Amino acid sequence: MMVVLLGATTLVLVAVAPWVLSAAAGGKNLKSPQKVEVDIIDDNFILRWNRSDESVGNVTFSFDYQKTGMDNWIKLSGCQNITSTKCNFSSLKLNVYEEIKLRIRAEKENTSSWYEVDSFTPFRKAQIGPPEVHLEAEDKAIVIHISPGTKDSVMWALDGLSFTYSLVIWKNSSGVEERIENIYSRHKIYKLSPETTYCLKVKAALLTSWKIGVYSPVHCIKTTVENELPPPENIEVSVQNQNYVLKWDYTYANMTFQVQWLHAFLKRNPGNHLYKWKQIPDCENVKTTQCVFPQNVFQKGIYLLRVQASDGNNTSFWSEEIKFDTEIQAFLLPPVFNIRSLSDSFHIYIGAPKQSGNTPVIQDYPLIYEIIFWENTSNAERKIIEKKTDVTVPNLKPLTVYCVKARAHTMDEKLNKSSVFSDAVCEKTKPGNTSKIWLIVGICIALFALPFVIYAAKVFLRCINYVFFPSLKPSSSIDEPLKNLLLSTSEEQIEKCFIIENISTIATVEETNQTDEDHKKYSSQTSQDSGNYSNEDESESKTSEELQQDFV
């Protein structure tokens, strides 16, 4: 029971204590401001807030800041113990591309709690302040020099040359406004009226960061009295051979002109020491409204040109500056091509033009080619326009000489540039298809007939040989039997010739037509018989005797 009572009283005391203490302090609890607005113009940070409690007086406010990633809060100098609800401070040594956080509290005898402002990146919040403007007047033009409001700004440290400007100009009398956008820090406004007061205001922009600045204060200037000599107009640059031709218009005759040029990039950086208009030597004191100068006067780049007229005593103001890009206005060389001839068409292969010296030639320029061809004998020309570099010229007659010439055109309508025609190249078409076929057939026939021809020739030669150059030797097949016959009789004669009895004393010569075999048998029989003849068989001896007698 006692414990419960004790517990209850401590609880009550704890609950009441702060209230009692604050009551003892003699004031209500201070609340920190709940809303803080941050505006940044160039390097100036402007903080604005509302008092949380209007009735309480003599409250001061203080700010701390913290870089993201750090744990400590740093006192923001310039915004400590502020009595009003607004304070300024400069960039300090901040990295404007890093996020920072601010916190604010109210102070009187005691301090309120901190209220943290949402973190932000200073560069993102920054606005471009009003630029500085300086004007120069001519009779019908105004020259404007614009520079950033804050010199050597920390916020725009990377953007010194990246600013583009836009302005609004009006006649003081009429108030009709004209807007001019996207200009550099040196600009000239033309086509104004002389002896008129014009007023203008300029603002800066950083387009890639979606930033548009605050307008400058209004500046007014009065244009001068009209000049005796007007400036030249309608300046144009064109290319011819290896030269640039500059032409312009002028109302009066018998004037001398001079031409000046400037690197276009200097418009972004007018403070550069190179920012000086220079003369073109070939165009100094020309008497005509044109001048020609060689291409090698300008290296590759973008230039600005202006012309001035003079009659000896007075000079005009400078003409409008025209922009001149050497690459876009480069000389277009005629194309180089090869022809492959067929019987009824030409295949033309277009290649890159040959470079010569320092002529700027664009290799990957989108071009279209105009090809003109005609029969060598006639003059009737036919035209083909092709985008590809591989062109077929159809419907040609075989075995005819045709001539071809070509030129290139830029595809862009705005540029509208063409090269001159290349030299004409003449080629003969190949023979036609029908005669070709006959040719092939003829060759085949000839090849096929060749072995027959060779064989026939061989036989013919043999015949000739036989008729005109016969051989003297008899052939062996005819000689043989005669030889045998002669030899065999002589042998038989010798063997048959013998004496058996003395009956007949005359040796008979037996002639037989029998073959050698019979002859041999007979001779052996008679020899045997001669041994046995006298003693034994009478028949046997008779036969031989009979025979002998027959023969005789």
Added chain:
Amino acid sequence: MSTKPDMIQKCLWLEILMGIFIAGTLSLDCNLLNVHLRRVTWQNLRHLSSMSNSFPVECLRENIAFELPQEFLQYTQPMKRDIKKAFYEMSLQAFNIFSQHTFKYWKERHLKQIQIGLDQQAEYLNQCLEEDKNENEDMKEMKENEMKPSEARVPQLSSLELRRYFHRIDNFLKEKKYSDCAWEIVRVEIRRCLYYFYKFTALFRRK
């Protein structure tokens, strides 16, 4: 990096599809400008290389990583307009670096060449962005973006990352008091950056 050829191929197909669906007028101007842009950018790369004979070996010690933001590589279909804007910004920043700080390190003719080249680059990009704005190409591109599924969609690229990168370069030059080595390192870094953007110019061609 290995996905880049695929990405570029996909981009080309997307462009062809866009050409079919979007009945817009052909802008020969921008195509022609792109031809010049590529040529001038390549020339600038060569100028940056030839400005110095070789990178002095003793400067290697001072080299730091500037961390070029390569956000475009993360997305399969980056918006052309974003890349063009970033490239324009980069051209101006590089022009700034080679123009503003007075120094005696570079030969004047080299400086002039690179300033001419970077200015030309910025001009071509600016003209093309103006053309696109007039033809409402960015509106069409944004509509195309909405049609795609959410994971393929590219969030609006702020130029803040690019600025932080150039701020690092600028700070580096200031800290090193524009020494010769500092200039050499910055030259090489800007060349790297320019080459990174040069590769994207292949995407700008419109059918």
